Amino acid sequence: MFFVFLRFAEHRAKAGALMAQHNAWLARGFEAGLFVLSGSLQPNAGGAILAQASDRAALEAMVAEDPFVAEGVVTAEIHAISPGRVDERLSFLAA
Template identity: 60%
Template sequence: MFVVTLTFSEQKARAGELMEGHKAWIQQGFNRGIFLMVGSLQPNRGGGILAHNVSREDLEAFVAEDPFVAGNVVVADILEITPARLDDRLGFLAA
């Protein structure tokens, strides 16, 4: 399981021009079964993603395709978590 943070850079003002491509990239993540959740980092710091069902190498490559990452609007950081204890509702993450 992975937590991806997309923290705004000094190029934050370019977000508007790249937003449609960023939204399409997010939809691809859901369509491919990689993304579990996408949301905003508060207050207005960028975005956060919960991802699974992908290798770190493949996730790094996919994150690099995000127009926000490619356009230097955000800086991506990928944290890998090996679940040790889960609520029953999240049991699928243990696989």
């Protein structure tokens, strides 16, 4: 499991023009079963994704396809996490 942090970068002003493409990229990640949750970093700092992936390289390749990443709107940080304790409502994430 991974947390992906997309923090606004140098070309942040391009975000509006690329939002539809970024949202389509997010939809592909959810449809593929790779993304479990996405949302905004507050206050107005970028975004975050919880990804369920067994292959870090595949996740890195997917993140590189994000138009926000490709155009320098955000920088991506990928952090692996090995759940040690999980609320029963989210037990499917620890599988």
